[in-house]
Amino acid sequence: xxxxxxxxxxxxxxxxxxxxxxxxxxxxxxxxxxxxxxxxxxxxxxxxxxxxxxxxxxxxxxxxxxxxxxxxxxxxxxxxxxxxxxxxxxxxxxxxxxxxxxxxxxxxxxxxxxxxxxxxxxxxxxxxxxxxxxxxxxxxxxxxxxxxxxxxxxxxxxxxxxxxxxxxxxxxxxxxxxxxxxxx
Numbered sequence: 317x318x319x320x321x322x323x324x325x326x327x328x329x330x331x332x333x334x335x336x337x338x339x340x341x342x343x344x345x346x347x348x349x350x351x352x353x354x355x356x357x358x359x360x361x362x363x364x365x366x367x368x369x370x371x372x373x374x375x376x377x378x379x380x381x382x383x384x385x386x387x388x389x390x391x392x393x394x395x396x397x398x399x400x401x402x403x404x405x406x407x408x409x410x411x412x413x414x415x416x417x418x419x420x421x422x423x424x425x426x427x428x429x430x431x432x433x434x435x436x437x438x439x440x441x442x443x444x445x446x447x448x449x450x451x452x453x454x455x456x457x458x459x460x461x462x463x464x465x466x467x468x469x470x471x472x473x474x475x476x477x478x479x480x481x482x483x484x485x486x487x488x489x490x491x492x493x494x495x496x497x498x499x500x
Contacts, residue, residue, distance in 0.1 A: 317329070317333060317494065317495035318495070318496060318497070318498035319472055319495065319496070319497045319498060319499075320497075320498065320499060321497060321499055321500075322437070322438070322439075322466075322467035322468075322472050322497035322499065322500040323466070323467055323468055323469070323470060323472060323497075324466065324468070324469045324470025324471075324472075325470070325472075326466075326470065326471065326472035326495075326497070327355055327358065327466070327470035327471045327472070328358070329495070330464060330466070330470075330471040330472055330473065330474050330495055331348075331355075331358055331359055331362055331464060331471060331474075332362065333474055333494050333495050334346060334348075334462045334464045334474040334494060335362050335363065335366070335368065337462055337474065337476065337492075337494045338366075338368055338462050339366070341460070341476070343460055343461060343462055343476065344367070344368065344369055344459075344461075345368070345369045345370075345371060345456045345457075345461040345462070346359065346363060346368050346369070346370050346371070346461070346462050346464070347370075347371045347372075347373060347446050347447075347450055347455075347456065347461055347462070347463045347464065348370065348371070348372050348373070348463075348464045348465075348471070349372075349373050349374075349442050349443075349446060349463075349464065349465040349466065349471070350372050350373070350374055350387065350391075351374065351375055351386050351387065351469070352386055352387060352388060352469075353387055353388035353390075353391035353392075354391075354470075355464075355466070355469075355470055355471050356372040356374075356387075356391055356395060356402070357391050357394070359372070359464070360394065360395055360398060360400065363400075364398070369400065369401075369456075370395065370398075370400035370401070371400065371401045371402075371403060371450055371455050371456060372387075372395055372400070372401070372402045372403070373402075373403050373404075373405065373446045373449060373450065374386065374387035374402060374403070374404045375387070375404065375407070376404055376405055376406040376407070377404060385404055387402070387404060401455050403449065403450060403453050403455055405449050405452075405453060406449075407442070407445050407449070408426070408444075408445035408448045408449060408482055408485075409426040409427060409429055409430035409433075409441070409445060410426070410430075411424075411426055413425060413426045413427065414426065414427060429485075430445075433445075436496070437467065437472075437473060437496050437497055437500045438465070438466070438467040438468075438473075438500065439464075439465040439466050439467055439471070439472050439473025439496060439497070440465075440473055440475065440490075440493075440496060441465075442465035442466075442473075443463035443464070443465045443473060443474075443475045443477060443490075444463075444475075444477065444488065444490065446463050446465065447461070447463055447477040447478075447479035447480070447488050448479065448480060448481065448482040448485060448488065449482075450479060451479040451480055451481045451482070452481050452482050456479055458478065458479065458480070459478065460476050460477070460478050460491055461476070461477060461478075461479060462474060462475070462476055462477075462494065463475050463476075463477050467497065467500055472495070472496065472497050473495065473496040473497070474493075474494035474495050474496075475490055475491075475492065475493055475494060475496075476490075476491040476492040476494065477489065477490050477491060478491060
């Protein structure tokens with residue numbers, strides 16, 4: 317599925333397509349990016365009553381403001397009480413290389429990879445980053461999972477990815493594009 321535009325208008329369709337793909341392919345893990353919580357909350361509603369394991373990935377603490385997390389603590393508790401996971405970690409391509417580039421100028425290898433992934437769309441970049449992040453954290457096995465992310469707020473991209481730990485980044489495999497914006 318290719319959407320005519322990017323952004324939150326596609327959230328409901330993206331999440332439903334992702335859950336459907338999990339069911340059709342017997343995929344056990346759905347990984348969803350969520351900055352503040354509404355996308356994660358809707359994903360939680362859609363996986364209720366299924367055997368799917370939901371992992372929500374948020375920005376790291378201090379991403380927007382030092383010492384703070386943008387993700388709703390109430391929604392975090394709701395997800396965890398339902399037996400699912402929330403991971404607040406640093407985006408794969410926003411690491412020490414980014415800090416050095418911000419301080420001293422220039423660009424890092426990780427920023428080059430991020431820029432390259434963005435040619436496919438912001439959501440594709442974030443899905444790939446999350447595949448390493450949740451593998452690094454031990455939250456998903458090394459088997460195909462569905463990853464959902466978006467452009468700005470909401471969700472507009474879903475991919476089937478076989479994750480890999482970040483030090484094995486080039487072993488990660490994007491298996492299928494379930495949906496993404498054609499225009500972004």
